[in-house]
Amino acid sequence: MRLWTAILLTAALASATPAFAQEADEDVGAVSSGGLVAEAVPTAMARAVDGFIRPGYRDLVERTGALADHLRPLCHRPSPQSLARARRAFSEVTAAWSRIEIVRVGPVLDDNRFERVLFFPDRKSTGLKQVQRILAENDETATIATSLRGKSVAVQGLGALEYVLFGTDADELLDAPDGFRCRYARAIAENLTSVAAELSAAWENPRGVQAAWKAPGPDNPLYRTQGEAATELLGILVHGVESLRDQRLRPVFAGEITPKPSPGHPKLAVYWRSGETMDSVAGNALGLKALFDTAGMRALLPADRQSIADSIDIVFNDLIASADAVDQPIDKALMNPAERVKLLLVLRNANDLLQRLNMDFGAAIGLGAGFSFADGD
Structure with a gap:
């Protein structure tokens, strides 16, 4: 790895401690009350279906x-x-x-x-x-x-x-x-x-699930309001980042989420036998960003909250780049100081993205501070 890249990664993880997963930038969540742009929801749902979900399954x-x-x-x-x-x-x-x-x-x-x-x-x-x-x-x-x-x-x-x-x-x-x-x-x-x-x-x-996605309303069996539909779309992103962080990465550290090399539990990683672990993590991140972009989810934000989408885009790119930067199989990466720093950066970027989606974006479209995707509210 080039020296400059190593310096950047080390600097980015200067605050990486066992408690780093709980930290967040001071401005995360610091948004004033806003509201969902309801008229943009059907278009976003349709674009998600036609531009991401259907092509993905094909x-x-x-x-x-x-x-x-x-x-x-x-x-x-x-x-x-x-x-x-x-x-x-x-x-x-x-x-x-x-x-x-x-x-x-x-x-x-x-x-x-x-x-x-x-x-x-x-x-x-x-x-x-x-x-x-x-x-x-x-x-x-x-x-x-x-x-x-x-x-x-x-x-x-x-x-x-x-x-x-x-x-x-x-x-x-x-x-x-x-x-x-x-x-x-x-x-x-x-x-x-x-x-x-x-x-x-x-x-x-055309009469199945895609019809429900494209036409939220009182007679819709899945989404009775524009808000329910928008919540579903945002929930996919939130749960996707949570899964990436909590199922795909955190377990392999065996509780030692620090820069110090440790063998961890690499056999808890997805696709560890084929060496596809980090390719899959990067694929998850690419899919999440593609859904966010293809659906045009920034259109759901009020005009004075567009900067939230800009910051989410930046963190998405950082997450993808950090996952792509891990060059070694997961067992070797855990024991290699430089590669382990990269793994920790993936975790930090995932945590940052989760906060911006769940707190910033959610708050901006009218989800209250007490809202929890995990609770199914």
């Missing part, structure tokens, strides 16, 4: 389909080259999912679809043990996508597939054509394609 359909296509030649004619192509296709799926997974509302919550795509966090390694059991017992019912769907969500998504492609004994994929491990991987990919297609179809239906 991309997921395309990427999961390509993954299944790459696994077929790996199973029929295993080689280092076909394995490398399958692994690259897996990374493209995790990238596509990382951008759209921030939308944790609507059809993705039906039929456990979110968990079918990604069962995370896997507390107590329950899912891992189930995947290992399938591999140890050569459970043939797991090699057919339709029967795999009836099993635990933990054995049919990206976490399971990552273990099959990158985990212990993954070299078995090269042993012989049509081996059990590869056929299981192919079934997972086909199941992912099916779930992605369901999600895309649900959002493409």
Whole structure:
């Protein structure tokens, strides 16, 4: 890393202490009363649907389909080259999912679809043990996508597939054509394609969820007012940043959120086996910013509160840049002083962004100081 970059990162983290996650700039939350620009809400919701959500799920359909296509030649004619192509296709799926997974509302919550795509966090390694059991017992019912769907969500998504492609004994994929491990991987990919297609179809239906998003009103079963719709949109961003910070990053520090190198718990990180942890974090941040920008959420703010959107844009860019700057796998980054500083900067930027969205933006559109997304108010 260049010396100047190191100086900038170190300076930015001069106040990084175990309590840094609670700190905030003095001006955060210091906004006067304002109000939601209600007439801008339907347009923002429509832009979110047509410009971000629908294209995001279409991309997921395309990427999961390509993954299944790459696994077929790996199973029929295993080689280092076909394995490398399958692994690259897996990374493209995790990238596509990382951008759209921030939308944790609507059809993705039906039929456990979110968990079918990604069962995370896997507390107590329950899912891992189930995947290992399938591999140890050569459970043939797991090699057919339709029967795999009836099993635990933990054995049919990206976490399971990552273990099959990158985990212990993954070299078995090269042993012989049509081996059990590869056929299981192919079934997972086909199941992912099916779930992605369901999600895309649900959002493409003009009389379905998109209709509710585009027309808030008293007869709308989801959003009776413009304020409820705006709250849903802002809530996606708030919860997305919370998940990035509290599920994807904080646990790996094992409570040692300081610049001092410490091994932490890298195996609690998402996609640690494939080395995609920080790419996924960056993907989450990119998805959040794309939703904010595509929906045109600054239009929801009163004219005298537009500076809030400007500051949010700056912090979004800082968050994305800091996540992209982490060059090493998560286990090595935790023990490398320079890389650990970068990880801490990601956390600090996430905390800053959360405060600006939840407190500044929320207050400016009329959500009171006592409002809590976590409480579902």
